[in-house]
Amino acid sequence: MVNTTEKSPVSLYDSFFLHQGEESVQHFRNQVELVINTISDAFQDSDRPFKGRTAQEIQQQLHDVLNVPEDPQSLHEVLREIEEPVIRNSLHVSNERSMAHLHCPPVLPGVLAELIIGALNQSMDSWDQSPSATYVEKEITRYWTQLVSFPEGADGVFTSGGTQSNYMGMLLARDAFCLSEWNHSVQIKGLPKHFHKLRVLCSEEAHFSVKKSVSQIGLGEQAVIPISVDEGHRMDPMEVRHVVERLEQEGLLPYVIVATCGTTDYGSIDPLDELAEFCKEKGIWLHVDAAYGAGLLLSQEHCHKLASLERADSVTLDFHKWMFQPISCGMFLVKERKHMRLFAHHADYLNPLEDEDDGILNLVNKSVQTTRRFDALKVLLTLKVMGTRLLGQMVDRTMEVAQFAASELNKRPAFYVENSSPELSTVVFQYQSEGSCPAGELNRKIQQMLFHKGETIIAKTSVRGETFLKFTILNPRTSEQDVSVVIDEIEATAKQIIGGTYH
Known part of the structure; x- marks a missing residue:
């Protein structure tokens, strides 16, 4: 317990803030060291991605920790309390055999940037709350517009991730359509x-x-309107044309087509060039959800798969998927800067019109959020510390291992692979048995049993109404040997279930 009875209010408050005082800086160093030691111990003491405890067991362990005291406790005491129930019960996504979701291991420059972001606590809505951070975000955004090969007049903004970016794409396309077709301001x-x-x-x-x-x-x-996909799980452009023509005949107004560059399950890439050509012909907004596939922008071997991305009107990118950033870190890009004005609202206390006359950049004019984090710093630090070549090699390595995984599964007669030539780094497959246990039920049990063993983490999904298993390989440290061991575990677990030794 921290003794507060003999401290003046000012000195008591001082100990909880980082400020210019030497004592504060030393206190900050000591506390950061405590946190580093706690995290390091947790990583070093476990070679598994998960402890394997059930939801009920974790909730029980957390019960006492979640009591909120009236008086302060020492950080050392609190860290000791949360180390087991919180830190050690977390999913360790940096483990080589954690390969379930689009949930990447973060690189250290991104993790360290989080400390700087938290300490500086810049608010990205107005320039006078983020003087240098505003221009860091502006230039990092410009860098990505160039990488996408958008023209000089492009723009964008950092977001919380793919969901927010897709929301902005749908909103912007709707409002732009209403203005151009009906001269109607939805705002x-x-x-x-x-x-x-x-x-x-x-x-x-x-x-x-x-x-x-x-x-x-x-x-x-x-x-x-959902559009059917081909055998590669890619949107059929001929079906798009037929559906648009049918909608037009019915007096309906297709205003945006969303192409996916890296579907969640299969990593499939819709035919961007054909869709872009059709959208140009029809005057339809093309939004590309490249939340997953954006990693290919840095790839040396596979960047060609993003050909025609620059023809989109707006694009979703995520850095906390295949670019190894801590959550959350996403971006929304638009080809024509003028459209970003459709997000702008002015408040005298925040972003008055006079600021624009004075050339002051308030990023709130481009966002659906007001207060935002300085996430651009994570991307800047990572790009500078690691360089684009190494990051691209890491992306390529995960694809190499995914291709190995598909090949290895195809060699084993008990497995059926849904995407035997993975376009990105996900592989969807099913263990199939001639036994009495239905395949869907069997694969669900396999995934659950492996999760609670905690030695390997894989995902499950639904294909044609049946449960399939999925590898999502985002860790460049995951090796072919890791994949082989996991496949062996799946086979052994399946046989255990079929044999009736697991319930």
Whole structure:
């Protein structure tokens, strides 16, 4: 317990803030060292990605920790309390055999940048709250517009991730359509008379945030038209053309097509060039969800798979997926800067119009958020400390291991691989048995049993109504040997279940 009875209010407050005093700086160093030691011990003491405890066991362990005291406790005491129930019960995504979701191991420059971000606590809404950070974000955004090969007039903003970026794409495309077609400002007047006719087309494999976003912007889920996919789980451009023509005949208004560059399950890339050509012909906004596939922008071997990305009107990028950043860190890009004005609202106390006359950049004008974190610093630090060549090699390495995984699974007769030639770094497969246990039920049990053993973490998904298993390989430290061991574990677990020794 921290003794506060003999301290004046000022000196007591001093000990909880980082400020210019020498005593404060030393206190900060000591506390950071305590945290580093606690995290390091947790990593060194475990060679598994998860402890394997059940939800009930974890909740029970957390019970006493979550009691909130009236008086301060020492950081050392609190860290000791949370070390087992919180830190050691967390999923260790940096483990080589954690290969379940689009949930990457963060690189150290990004982790260290988080400390700087927290200590500086810049608010990215107005320039006078983030004087240097504003221009760091501006230039890092410009860097990515150039990497996408957008023209000079492009723009963008950091977001919390793919869901927010996709939301911004749907919102911006809607408002731009209403302005160009009906000279109607949704910002000022609300939804136009014929808003119920607006339609959004996307792959049936598109991220759920597309439908979620369209429902949130007032069009309803019924406005989303799913397009069938080919055997490679890519959107069929001929089907897109047929559907658009049918919608037009019905008097409906398809205003945006969403192409996915890296679907969540299969890593599939929709045919960007054909879709872009069709959108140009029809005057339809093309939004590309490259939250996953954006990692290919740095790839030396596979960047060609993003050909025609520059033809999109807007793009979603995520840095906390395949670019190894701590959550959260995403970006929304738009080809024409003028469209970002559709997000702008002015407040006298924050971003008055006079600021624009004076050339002051307030990033709140480009965002659906007000207060935002200085996430651009994570990307800057990572790019500078690691360089783009090494980051690209890391992306390529994960694809190499994913291709090995698909090949190895194909060699084993008990497995069926849904995407035997993975386009990115995910592999979807099923263990199939001639036994009495249905394949879907068997694979669900396999995933659950492995999770609670904690030695390897894989995902499950649904394919044609049946449970399949999935590798998502985002860790460049994951080796072919790791994959082989995990496949062996899956086989052994399946046989154990079939044999009736696991319930």
